[in-house]
Amino acid sequence: MFLQQSSRAVRRQWHLYKRLNQAVVCGAYGQHQHPWAKGFHSTRQMRVVKPVLLADIGEGRSSSVCIVECEIIQWFVEPEARVEEFSPLCEVQSDKASVEITSRFSGVVKKLHYEAGDMAKVGKPFVDIDIQGDAKKEDLEALTVPEPSRREEAGASLQLDEELKAGRPSEDQNAAAPAPTEASLIKGNGQARLSKNNGTYGSLATPAVRHLSKELTVDITEIRGTGKDGRVLKEDVYKFAEDRDTSRISSAAGGAAPSNPASPAFSYPQTTADNAQIETPTPLTNVQAQMFKAMTRSLSIPHFIYADEIDFSRLHSLRGRLNATLAKEKGDLAKVSYLPFIIKAVSMALYQYPILNARVDVDSDTDKPNLVMRSQHNIGIAMDTPAGLLVPVLKNVGSMNVYSIAAELARLQSLATTGKLSVLDLSGGTITVSNIGNIGGTYLAPVIVDKAVAILGVGRMREVPGFDDGSDAVVRRQICNFSWSADHRVVDGATMARAAEVVRRLVEQPDQMILHLR
Structure with missing residues (x-):
């Protein structure tokens, strides 16, 4: 009897050991765990x-x-x-x-x-x-097996992905194969072997080039890049669009080529037989979507406009002498534009009228508006880039001279053109200067940027006849229009006029800037 009871006890212990061991092994492979195995940690959890x-x-x-x-x-x-x-x-x-x-x-x-x-x-x-x-x-x-409660759902999703991949058309099979990266190009004797620049990893291009491809309705994965490591350049996009449009025109005209193949051909929209209007919904780009949100917020601010004419004649002469000196030195900066002088003049005016460097805030507890005064002059510069309108910021302009402002402007312009501006470059602005005059337009009504109370719009410079100081002689004058927009909730017209007068005096008499340079 004793031997029979001992034998049954040993068998029970053996079966219990097998169940525990099986539960641990099953847990390691993501299978259903027995409740007894809750205290064990399997490889999946590590x-x-x-x-x-x-x-x-x-x-x-x-x-x-x-x-x-x-x-x-x-x-x-x-x-x-x-x-x-x-x-x-x-x-x-x-x-x-x-x-x-x-x-x-x-x-x-x-x-x-x-x-x-x-x-x-x-x-x-x-x-x-x-x-x-x-x-x-x-x-x-x-x-990476999912939790037991979601295992079936994950399995169904994985099977669906497999079916979608298997059901791709034959023309997309090349796009599914990754193009060689920089690390995988060097093989054998160390020579780079570039294949056609198609596929997920082959569409190497800057955001500006990608934006251009969208404007020209070009699939960037179909372009053979001629840049480093197969990178797609602007010239590649233009060439691809030109070849595409040339083939379309040749097909439509019986093989006749366009008269000027060197320039990008125009892409005319398709028309119907009854000339009905065709509307094609087009999603906004990331930059356009951000501008949509920012301008919607900005137009809730009650604007008022103040404009004046500025005589750039003396600054024109001073700038010519400075650029001649820079050309002889052959440094990193080849020449200085008018914009650094304007930016410095705005910064000097902000010391006398700090309200233009403030922002309006609403107390979350009392729901009362107040002004937040800011010590640094972080001046945003509106730039026209291939990706759209961007506003990089020059930080702490009050501590910079005209030359350092020009160098920082050149750096930001280069980054904006290539789409390499960082979030830090685009944040923290306190007031904005928009120079539309380098494109065209004499007058403008700029829109205040969010978290600011003022913005300056600079128009196109033009030559006009004017009287010489102290005589009736008619001379050439370099005239430019400055258009200010201010938040009328906190800035009155007299304050804006006085601040604009300071900027006008500094630009028209640039020698005064020397007394305040740091």
Whole structure:
């Protein structure tokens, strides 16, 4: 009897051991765990594949602008590529600027959640990185298996993705294959072997070039890039559009070529037989969407306009002498435009009228408006770029001289042209100067930028006849119109007129600036 009871006890312990062991093994492969195994930690909970979340690239918590999604401009990595900490992963375009996202881990890239051109959600995973670097491809599903409650849903989604990939048309098969990256181009004898610049990783281009491709209705993945590492340049986009339009015109005219093939051909819209109006909805670009939001907020501000004529004759002469000196020195800055003098004059006027450098704020507790005075003169400069209107900011202009202002302007203009302005370059403005005169237009009514109370619009300079000082002789005058807009809730007309008079006097008599330069 004793032996029979002991035998049954041993069998029960053996069965219990087998069940516990099976529960632990099943948990390691993401299968349903037995309730007895809740206290055991399996390999799945110690996962080595880390999903990297797309962080908020806005101005911070103090900013009222919340960026919820960004466009993936280009990838610098591909699956199975080795990355180090702080290595660049991709370039994204937000509503304001393009930002380069770097890796938080060292390891091997396992999955890209988005393709180039997709909109990535902030706070969601956009790339998976194996931080150990030795996880095999077949082990990836076991390491990243979803929770049991969502396993079936994830499996159905994965099967749907497989079906969609398998059902792609034959002409998209080349686009599915990644083009070689900079790391994978050097093979064999160290020679780079470039293939056709198609595919997710082949559409390397700056935001300005991508914007140009959208304007010309060109698929950038179909263009063979001639830049470094297959990067698509503006010339490539123009050439592709020209060849496309040339072939269309040749087909329509029986093979006749356009008379001027060197210039980009016009793309005429299609017309119907009854000449009916055709309306095509077109989504806004990121920059246009941001401008839509900003101008909607700005037009809630009651504006008033103040304009005056400024005589640039003396500044014109002074600028000519300074540029002649810069040409002899052959430094980094070839010449100085009128704009740095205008910006410096505005900064000097702000010391006498600091209300124009303030912003209007509403107390969240008492719901009462108040003025927030700001010590630094961070002057935003409206720039026309290939991506649209951008307003980079010159920080602390009060501590800068005309030459340093000109150098900073050149830096910001270069970054704006190539679409490389950072969020820091575009944030923190206290007052704005918009120089529309370099394009055309004598008068304008500029719109106040949000979180500011004033803006200056500079018109086109023109030569007009005028009387010489102290005589009746008629001489040439360099005249330009300044148009101010101010927030009439806090700035009255007399204050704006006095501040504008200070700017006018400094520009017309630039020698006075020497007394106040720092």
